[in-house]
Amino acid sequence: MAVPVSHDSKILIVGGGTWACSTALHLVRRGYSNVTVLDAHPIPSAISAGNDVNKIAELASPTQGDDPESVAQAAAAAAADGWLHDPVFSPYYHDTGFIVSGSSLDALKHVIESEIRGREQEYTKLDSADAFRACMPKGVLTGEFPRWKGWYKSKGAGWVHARKALVSAYTEAKRLGATFITGSPQGEVVSLLRNDGDIRGAKTADGLEHIAHRTILAVGASATQLLDFENQLRPTAWTLGHIKMTQEEAQLYKNLPVLFNVEKGFFMEPDEDKHELKICDEHPGYCNWVTQSGSDIPKSIPFAKQQVPLDSEQRIKQFLSETMPHLADRPLVHARICWCADTRDRGFLITYHPSHPSLVIAAGDSGHGFAHIPSIGGYISDCLEGKLEERFARQWRWRPEIAKGFWGKDPLDRFGAGREVMDLPPPSAEGRWTHIKRESDGGT
Numbered sequence: 001m002a003v004p005v006s007h008d009s010k011i012l013i014v015g016g017g018t019w020a021c022s023t024a025l026h027l028v029r030r031g032y033s034n035v036t037v038l039d040a041h042p043i044p045s046a047i048s049a050g051n052d053v054n055k056i057a058e059l060a061s062p063t064q065g066d067d068p069e070s071v072a073q074a075a076a077a078a079a080a081d082g083w084l085h086d087p088v089f090s091p092y093y094h095d096t097g098f099i100v101s102g103s104s105l106d107a108l109k110h111v112i113e114s115e116i117r118g119r120e121q122e123y124t125k126l127d128s129a130d131a132f133r134a135c136m137p138k139g140v141l142t143g144e145f146p147r148w149k150g151w152y153k154s155k156g157a158g159w160v161h162a163r164k165a166l167v168s169a170y171t172e173a174k175r176l177g178a179t180f181i182t183g184s185p186q187g188e189v190v191s192l193l194r195n196d197g198d199i200r201g202a203k204t205a206d207g208l209e210h211i212a213h214r215t216i217l218a219v220g221a222s223a224t225q226l227l228d229f230e231n232q233l234r235p236t237a238w239t240l241g242h243i244k245m246t247q248e249e250a251q252l253y254k255n256l257p258v259l260f261n262v263e264k265g266f267f268m269e270p271d272e273d274k275h276e277l278k279i280c281d282e283h284p285g286y287c288n289w290v291t292q293s294g295s296d297i298p299k300s301i302p303f304a305k306q307q308v309p310l311d312s313e314q315r316i317k318q319f320l321s322e323t324m325p326h327l328a329d330r331p332l333v334h335a336r337i338c339w340c341a342d343t344r345d346r347g348f349l350i351t352y353h354p355s356h357p358s359l360v361i362a363a364g365d366s367g368h369g370f371a372h373i374p375s376i377g378g379y380i381s382d383c384l385e386g387k388l389e390e391r392f393a394r395q396w397r398w399r400p401e402i403a404k405g406f407w408g409k410d411p412l413d414r415f416g417a418g419r420e421v422m423d424l425p426p427p428s429a430e431g432r433w434t435h436i437k438r439e440s441d442g443g444t
């Protein structure tokens with residue numbers, strides 16, 4: 001056993017993205033006085049999935065159950081509480097409503113089972129193109145919505161300004177005393193410090209060893225590059241593109257509900273600063289498979305790219321042509337891939353490492369981690385203190401037994417793009433990526 005943790009223990013957080021900043025904030029709020037965050041990029045990091053103009057957020061109410069759905073709902077309820085009541089986060093939540101939809105029978109069945117059943121009274125059914133169009137001001141949804149069926153709720157869900165919420169968590173954590181060492185080489189972790197079977201901190205690219213009582217590994221999809229996760233994590237990339245809107249369009253598009261088709265993609269209102277409309281095409285994700293020596297299971301290795309594969313751009317255009325054809329020919333002014341890390345059951349992985357007693361794992365966002373920024377750091381802090389409620393500890397445990405064999409192609413309940421996890425083109429295969437020119441603005 002590692003020595004018990006106290007408020008003056010040195011806590012090292014490896015990573016400075018969504019979950020790391022949330023954890024730093026929760027720890028300093030609890031009175032920890034020696035919290036250090038390391039990240040290779042200044043915050044908000046250009047490669048953090050959380051560095052984004054918007055993400056979908058849905059409110060949820062608390063529940064006591066200990067089955068996977070109840071645990072996920074209880075965690076979502078804690079996040080909702082933060083979005084509604086924590087001044088660090090509440091300015092960034094926009095309760096504009098949500099449309100969830102699909103086009104094929106399989107996808108619609110999934111939407112009903114996962115989203116609608118038991119909550120029918122919250123939603124209005126959308127059965128025709130006119131019904132979709134009526135959810136937004138005239139002139140926004142001009143498309144034909146071929147074969148689309150959906151459900152609309154006007155409140156209790158919407159979007160969050162991801163980057164602003166991330167920066168807000170960072171700023172408050174820093175104000176309350178957390179130390180952030182960012183940029184390369186000083187913040188770039190090259191390895192965890194192994195000592196006597198335990199992890200005692202991390203080494204940065206400048207050669208410094210940051211020794212700590214506890215190390216929290218919260219580096220999102222990069223986690224498998226620092227530690228063997230026994231096949232539990234699959235780094236997977238999603239894709240987004242922006243188009244430029246005029247001043248008048250930005251006005252017309254204000255406060256729109258989120259429109260999400262689980263097999264085509266989604267959009268939210270244009271961002272208020274640059275008047276850009278972000279569109280994501282929906283699909284089971286892309287991986288970058290690399291064979292590993294000594295293992296017959298390949299590993300997906302993230303790389304950064306401010307472009308998307310051409311087939312993704314095609315799907316973005318297709319989504320626009322079905323919903324807002326007047327925008328379908330507008331060029332993308334920005335695009336990027338954005339990495340998440342799936343677990344086999346899409347539950348989080350928040351636990352002490354089974355054989356390194358001073359190492360806390362905070363991983364496995366599974367594509368729905370951002371919306372938890374107000375609260376996830378509280379659970380990670382509970383884990384650090386050895387008091388994570390039993391039902392969360394069980395669902396989020398170290399669980400290689402469910403991740404045996406190669407599961408890397410499993411779409412994991414996602415739709416779109418033929419329901420296949422796709423291979424990313426190599427970063428240098430220029431002919432297979434968009435060629436969007438934009439001065440790097442450090443953001444997304």
Ligand code: FSA
Pocket residue numbers: 056238280282283284340366367368414
């Ligand atoms: O349901 C949601 O919270 C939308 S998450 C956005 C998204 O792009 C997913 O649509 C995708 O399937 C993946 O999980 C990454 O995140």
